[in-house]
Amino acid sequence: MSETTDKPRAHEVAAWLRQNPRFLQQFPDLALSLEVPRESGQAASLASYQLEVLREKNRELSRRLQELFANAQENERLAVRTHQLTLALMRQPSAGGVVRAMAASLAEDFAGDRVRIVLFQQVEGGEGAHWLRIVDADDARLVPFRDCLADGEPLCGRLHPDKHAFLYGEDAEQVQSTALLPLPGVGLVAVGSVDPNRFFPGMGTLFLRMMAEAFTTALSR
Known part of the structure; x- marks a missing residue:
């Protein structure tokens, strides 16, 4: 067979x-x-x-x-x-010095086209700075930032128009992308760019978190 x-x-x-x-x-x-x-x-x-x-x-x-x-x-x-x-x-020996050093580094070392710092408390030495805004933590204009301030996670990309207008004012049209650092209980730090591809959703935010933590720690000293 x-x-x-x-x-x-x-x-x-x-x-x-x-x-x-x-x-x-x-x-x-x-x-x-x-x-x-x-x-x-x-x-x-x-x-x-x-x-x-x-x-x-x-x-x-x-x-x-x-x-x-x-x-x-x-x-x-x-x-x-x-x-x-x-x-x-x-x-820096003072909170004002910390804020000025942060703004200068973001503009020079990190090549930010527009730098904005929003704080919930007044700091001595920051008077007259166009990049600094002092507002109350319960200011109605901060409502669009409520979620990001709650979780403390940086945001990257093109911000919603209401966030955009609050941060940059008359410069809003020039800013095409932003790295936003929420500082829960302290305020906000925004780095704007005229390049729409400079900051984008999904990019790594490790260094942004480190910068935010360093700034918050230095302010609390």
Whole structure:
């Protein structure tokens, strides 16, 4: 009694591949696993295809490594600037000095086009600063900020018009994106940019939280 099998024979596989020459485009990993002689002739085309697949994978890996390297460099720069900001805030002898140092660093070191600081208590030495606003914690204009002040999480992107108008006033039309640092019980810090892509939803906020914590701690000293 003979046994039957559904296993295709070599010539059947070859015939099927001839009818489906684009099969390996759907399964490039299969092309990498095939062993092809290096002689000249038709077999050389498959070997070239394998080489091109490897080159494409190498290009993609190189691109990803470059992105990781660029991100690492940017994170290092941000870490240094955040550390320098923290030291500058801690060196200030007064709350007014802390507020001025924060505004100066955000404008210069972090290249903020528009910096706004909103505090719930008056600070000596901040009089006349166009970037500083003192309001009561129960001011009706703060209602749009109620949720973010409650959870303390930074917001990035294009703010709602009512938030935008309160923070920037006559400069509101120039600001296209914002990093907003809510300081529960203390106030708000906003860094505005004329670039709509400078701050965007979903971007990392670790350094923003660190800056907010350093500012709040320095003010409480």
